[in-house]
Amino acid sequence: MKLYDLAVVGGGPAGIASAVEATVLGLENVVLFEKGANHSTTIRTYYKDNKRVDKDWRGTKITLEGHVHFMDGTKESTLELFDAMIGASAIKTCFGTEIAEVLPNRPFEIRTTSGDLYLASSVVIAIGSMGKPNKPSYALPTTLQTRINFNIDSVGCNETILVVGGGDSAAEYAHFLSDCNAVTFTYRREKFTRVNPVNESIIKHHAGIGKIRLKLGIDINGLRDEGGLVAVDFSNGETEIYDRVVYALGGAMPLDFLRRCKIALADDGKAIYDENYQTNVAGLYVAGDIATRIGGSIAAGLNHAYKIISHIKAAKQ
Ligand SMILES: Cc1cc2nc3c(=O)[nH]c(=O)nc-3n(C[C@H](O)[C@H](O)[C@H](O)COP(=O)(O)OP(=O)(O)OC[C@H]3O[C@@H](n4cnc5c(N)ncnc54)[C@H](O)[C@@H]3O)c2cc1C
Numbered sequence: 001m002k003l004y005d006l007a008v009v010g011g012g013p014a015g016i017a018s019a020v021e022a023t024v025l026g027l028e029n030v031v032l033f034e035k036g037a038n039h040s041t042t043i044r045t046y047y048k049d050n051k052r053v054d055k056d057w058r059g060t061k062i063t064l065e066g067h068v069h070f071m072d073g074t075k076e077s078t079l080e081l082f083d084a085m086i087g088a089s090a091i092k093t094c095f096g097t098e099i100a101e102v103l104p105n106r107p108f109e110i111r112t113t114s115g116d117l118y119l120a121s122s123v124v125i126a127i128g129s130m131g132k133p134n135k136p137s138y139a140l141p142t143t144l145q146t147r148i149n150f151n152i153d154s155v156g157c158n159e160t161i162l163v164v165g166g167g168d169s170a171a172e173y174a175h176f177l178s179d180c181n182a183v184t185f186t187y188r189r190e191k192f193t194r195v196n197p198v199n200e201s202i203i204k205h206h207a208g209i210g211k212i213r214l215k216l217g218i219d220i221n222g223l224r225d226e227g228g229l230v231a232v233d234f235s236n237g238e239t240e241i242y243d244r245v246v247y248a249l250g251g252a253m254p255l256d257f258l259r260r261c262k263i264a265l266a267d268d269g270k271a272i273y274d275e276n277y278q279t280n281v282a283g284l285y286v287a288g289d290i291a292t293r294i295g296g297s298i299a300a301g302l303n304h305a306y307k308i309i310s311h312i313k314a315a316k317q
Contacts, residue, residue, distance in 0.1 A: 004029045007110050007120035009099045011039035014288025014301030015126035016082050017068045019091040021309040024067045030091050035098035039082055042130045046151045047075040048176045055299050058168055058196040062299035066306030070298060101260040104281040122312050126287040127254055134249035138222040147230050149246045157181060162232055165248035166192060171199040173248050178211045190217040276311035277304050
């Protein structure tokens with residue numbers, strides 16, 4: 001069976017960059033596994049068409065260290081950049097291939113959910129944190145399934161929509177949807193504390209001109225089906241009826257996957273890793289959002305990748 005120098009699990013920005021950096025820095029046999037039908041499932045799923053993509057996302061300035069020349073752009077230009085980088089490299093891509101576990105033997109045994117086995121000397125896990133969107137603590141009525149969303153992929157126009165959340169995704173959803181919908185944006189705190197300055201000013205501007213209605217400092221107690229529409233019971237006793245509710249509450253860490261790979265976890269449920277993003281298992285690295293304690297960004301993932309591959313390369317010399 002072929003032994004790869006490097007296997008990368010997850011074909012988002014951090015995984016693609018890991019594979020690209022590996023080929024640039026001279027690792028010869030590199031395989032990239034992505035469970036989606038193409039790379040960058042998170043970007044394809046959660047970014048609206050033509051979404052602005054910021055390099056210094058959430059206002060965090062990052063100097064890129066590696067060979068992926070990512071800059072401010074759009075969803076489309078970002079996907080084109082990754083297409084071009086994969087196309088120009090000798091990476092073996094396995095799209096539509098979900099990895100079930102990485103067994104911490106040397107070489108590593110990488111098992112797909114359909115039972116195939118691959119071997120690699122080093123492995124980067126870059127599976128992101130968006131696999132499972134966080135859900136509210138209250139039960140969501142099953143009859144309202146088509147009226148409750150965790151992204152804005154299938155949301156159309158001319159609806160009354162409640163966007164729930166306090167981060168940049170929620171702010172961007174509210175902004176996009178307000179183009180052709182009546183949007184109320186609700187957050188349980190009085191002020192936005194997790195939104196970058198650009199998004200905050202956009203939201204305030206849109207609230208000021210009446211394009212977005214803000215409902216801050218109020219929690220939601222639950223949702224009910226009111227004749228096929230969504231009745232939202234707020235903690236201040238008010239009930240409002242919406243055509244649709246969109247939640248943007250972040251993503252849960254794919255803990256089970258990390259546990260199956262025998263990666264030690266900290267109290268916050270995130271992987272423990274060293275300055276090179278190497279976990280307790282020598283040769284097994286984490287990159288991207290899964291290796292970020294708060295938030296995460298494309299640029300941060302690209303730098304993780306460069307650091308990891310430089311470390312693998314140095315260890316081989
Ligand atoms: C609405 C929204 C707007 C954003 N805007 C920006 C922005 O403007 N600028 C910015 O820098 N960041 C932005 N971000 C954040 C950015 O998208 C993430 O930080 C980035 O995508 C993380 O990259 P990643 O490679 O770590 O993970 P991801 O992009 O989540 O990629 C992980 C990949 O792994 C795959 N995968 C998961 N499990 C498996 C498995 N078991 N086997 C195989 N494949 C698997 C997934 O399908 C996915 O393709 C935004 C996020 C959201 C949700």
